Amino acid sequence: MSGNDINRRDFLKILGWSGVGVAVAGCDRPTTVTLEEGKEEVVAYLQPEEYVIPGVGVWFASTCQQCPAGCGVHGRVREGRVLKMEGNPDSPINKGKLCQMGQAGVQGHYNPDRLKKPMLRKGGVLDEVSWDEALAALEQKVGPASGLAGDRFAWFTGTVSGHQSVLLSAHLAAMDSKNHFIHETINNAVVRAVNQDMLGEAMPRYDLPAAKMVLSFGADLVGAGASPVHFSGEYAKFRTGSLRGVLVQVEPKMTLTGGSADLWVAIRPGTEGVLALGIANQVLLGDEVKIAGLPDNIRTLIAGYDVEKVAGITGVTGDRIMRIAKLLKDRSPSLVLAGASVEGHAHGYQSAAAIMVLNIVLGNIGKTILPSGSSPFPQMEAKAGGTRDLLALADAADKKALDVVFFHGSNPVYTAPAALGLADKLKNIPFKVVFAVHPDETAMSADLVLPILSAHEDWGTHMGVYQPEQKSISIQQPLMERLYPDTRGFGDLLLALLKARQVKEYESFADYYGYLKNAFAALPASVKGDAVSDEDFWGKSLQKGVLNIGTVAGALNPKMVEISFPEFKSDAQQYYLAPSARLGLWDGRHANLPWLQEAPDQISKVVWTSWVEMHPATAAKLGVKEGDFVKVTSAQGAVEAQVYVYKGIHPQVIAVPMGQGHEEYGRYAKGRGVNPLKILAPVTDAKTGELALYGTRVTVAQSGRREVLVKLMGSETQLGRKMVGTVTASVFDRTEGTKNVT
């Protein structure tokens, strides 16, 4: 198909059987059903593409944009509308599978509360304006004539990758600014820093199937982690086959991954690193050769953590520690992972480093932790974010160091702890521009809101934050014509911004589509495979949706770092707050998707609201039961929600899930539940400067109110019936271990 702007979107422009209540049965609402002749309209295509057959679904490949994992998807398109997402089997990341967030992507696209027109703040109020007016305002503030340049301009985004990232960097260079803040609340920034320091690579590859045991310290592999669908598939491989892997999960609050553990161990928050050293101590017991091979400081450190001391600090009983150590010794190679609950403390880096030490002691490097190598196109790789940049933005705004900030793909006004005072500090930035699909809190506090196309309407290329063995670029193409005429592609806008600064370099590209097509033509022949021409290569790439780009081999060089822990003190009156992440609402960005609001939390089964998780002993101490409202108070504020009692949490921990408590964000999210991020203390990890999400202390008090906690489930137990049968692994090994049954 030709590349001009009208033709390339033709397949949807043809409109087809669109509108409410036309030919297509089922999409119609029953009330408008009429069998009387001449009541309903049927509109033919003006000029259909040959592959468009009314009544027959067609699949187009694209990329999921619901989280930074970058899964490949197939969108089912019928009569010009995208109906359903399915995984793209060609994607090495998700291999044809998809999680609930990916499934719900269509609801973000068809969301009734989408931004439809640009908005400009006039006299303190956001008013709908035309694109001409919006762009004129933009030109006035950031155009070449404005004189704006240098670090007084900044981009504030979520994780970016692919050509979007390339263009963003180019725009920053054109603006002569180095200020690119990248913010993700659910991140593994501290672990990445540890990996960088200890292995020489921030995101090595974890070979789960090769591990005979995984000891996970709060790493929510199959839940709200770096690449949920990918690791779910890897988990399945890890749990099947001739030697089924054992999963031991150590964490203060049970995550989704913890729910599938063979052994789930509650640990006192912040002491995970100590436990890792305690286990290392047990593993090394009697192994003089290994002990001698360790650097002096690490040897002394490990020697200092004998079982009894570690049990005292961590609250994990001694026999557990010894058993885990024995399992690790018996089941080599293993894999020890650190997750959000490890990272989220002032000494998060130290804990994560101690966990990596355990990996080194166990000899896992090179066996289950492998070099991911580098990509031939490093400029396309995902720039993963953290919370440090959120603090940096607040700081820069406070110092009045910024004139104009462009926001995209992140909602800092919602995710920033109240203690940061971000909403107030942002007022120091004279001109805030938000490129957004939905009216989130950041958009509603901006000076200029530019409504962009949804992920299902736009072009793009992406690379997932976690790349499996086969590195790939995933291609995003529109699955349907734009729903609202006054929305524009983010890439198109980015290109327009660049053209305003560097006409010569970018004038040859009519739009982002043209830019991408050109970029694909310019790729080296090695990735083009058997394509006979650039046009053929482009067509094949779109059809497949994924471009395997190969890997430049790398190597890991394990290195020890200095580790020291603070003194752990116990304070029975104060609880640790765990702002737990959910696979579903994520960091709150999916709270406006009704499917995900009604999809119960996997562990508590609560829907539509927030809740406070506590241990039965804690509940008994507070005199509360499920459904009672309690007030969770930190030095920075308080939230009130209903109690959910269960045993998958440490008695000293109170967990309030992230995702709810929106003040804006449309009808499904606004005013629902509470946002635990708001009451976080401004504690940071000493080494990396990342916000210590799990480092806040709170008190809990009954507030007297009580309502039934709305959960989607039957009974808590199986009531003696065989609903979920359980067998031991020895039976599994005997009957299925050697056979490949499925």
Next chain:
Amino acid sequence: MAVPHRRSSRYFLMAFAAMVLGIFLAASSAWADGSSGVPNAVPPKGEHEGKNVEQPIEFPHNIHVDINKINCMYCHTYARRSKVAGIPPTSKCMGCHLVIATDKPRIKKLTEYWEKKEPPRWKKVHDVPDFVHFTHEKHLKRFVFDNEGMSVDRVSEVCAFCHGEVKKMTVAHKVKPLNMGFCARCHEANKGPFDCWKCHK
């Protein structure tokens, strides 16, 4: 621009191949047989007093089918590969009417639509409730392509079971009741499936 995923293109090819084969077989057997009537197809009973519907363009089916002998499936091309028969795209009308009868008022009206790049909004005449899933594709296969002695040229006789003698009409109007009894009678006579979930889901 988007290229359909191979699943769909494969499907398309197969459907097309099956269609070509079907036409060939049907045509050759018709040649050999040459008998009249439609074997194995008993038109279901029931009549319905159709209303005359005002359409944006008063389309003369009789001229196209009866006089010019155009096959139903030439315009309603989706019938053999989808559950819906489809209204022909405007481009298909213009394929002929760029040169044919361009001076006629109805064609002028059509050309206006074409130039505005806006398809006419036709009124629906044959409709079934949303909980009924009728598929043209399968019925055409059964009664035309798989039907020995049925020439594909005479597809209008098959269409007429449910749509009436459209070739004698100008604007099509409903003549059959298209209710469940109507369907069931034909399924009974032709040993069609009686599983509820065939049509309702």
Next chain:
Amino acid sequence: MSLDNILTNWSRYRKGAEEGGFHEYEHQWGMVVDLNKCIGCNACSVACYAENNLPVVGEKRCGKNQAMNWLRIERYWDEPDLAPYEAIPTANVDAWIEGNPPAKKTELKPSMPSSYLPGLLEQDGQSFEQRVGFDGTKSEFQDFGASFLPMMCQQCHAATCEPVCPVAATYHTPDGLNAQVYNRCIGSRYCSNNCPYRLRYFNFWSYYEDAWPEPLHMQLNPDLSVRDKGVMEKCTFCIQRIRVAKDKAKMEDRKVIDGEFSTACVQTCPTGALVFGDMQNPESQVSKLWSYHQVERGKTKQNKENKELRGYRILEGLNTDPSVLYLERVREV
């Protein structure tokens, strides 16, 4: 007509079952759920919402058990572990904490030497364990994680819902599925009362009025109906996908190929815990799994040669003869 069908089918089934299995189906769609792989992530459930036009009913109606989740994931806690919590008498919390543990004692979890008791939460001279009534041999935590169980209509061959329908709106298809015909249903709800799995969902409200505010309704799948108030509905094993696949196969004069299509839940399952296919086809993955695990249809109790194989059907003893085979989860340590 349909009533006749149902009575005939029923007696045929009964007869067939007595003769060692009913095998007269054209296809026999079946499923296998490997609980060893299931992580309870909910992807299947949301995929079902997307595929089958399931309405989102809102918090209030969820609270009244009116949610329309055709496929739900049950989460169970291990029974012995829950006892102390459930047994806490609200009025006697103080007494309970002060060392009068609940009367109901259950089996104990792995032992731990008392010398390692952390004593972290020591208060008033009592350790945490003593205060909450654990005697040092019982775990106060959820040692084995949770148990997740995806529950969709089991498509029973001896379905308890079918014979009680006064209007024969629910019947057995030649595909071996348990069908629900919406336009026939009068909403007596007998079927759901008779379902031992509680997998039938009733439209108490006209959800189509507000569950899909414009333009959300554009996502609705045109291949199946949007149900109205007063109608019972349930998992159909994605009948619309089955129909498309069968029609396609028929148009191409061939049989449906195993793996050619699957239901929405199976297609999306990130761990591949769900398998779907035709059990009449001995080469299909489901058939192989059923026979490997030595589970036979038409039985209320399996007589396995190898008793250790993991396959079982839920509440099989009720003689419902479900089409869904579950494989026991595996736990260690």
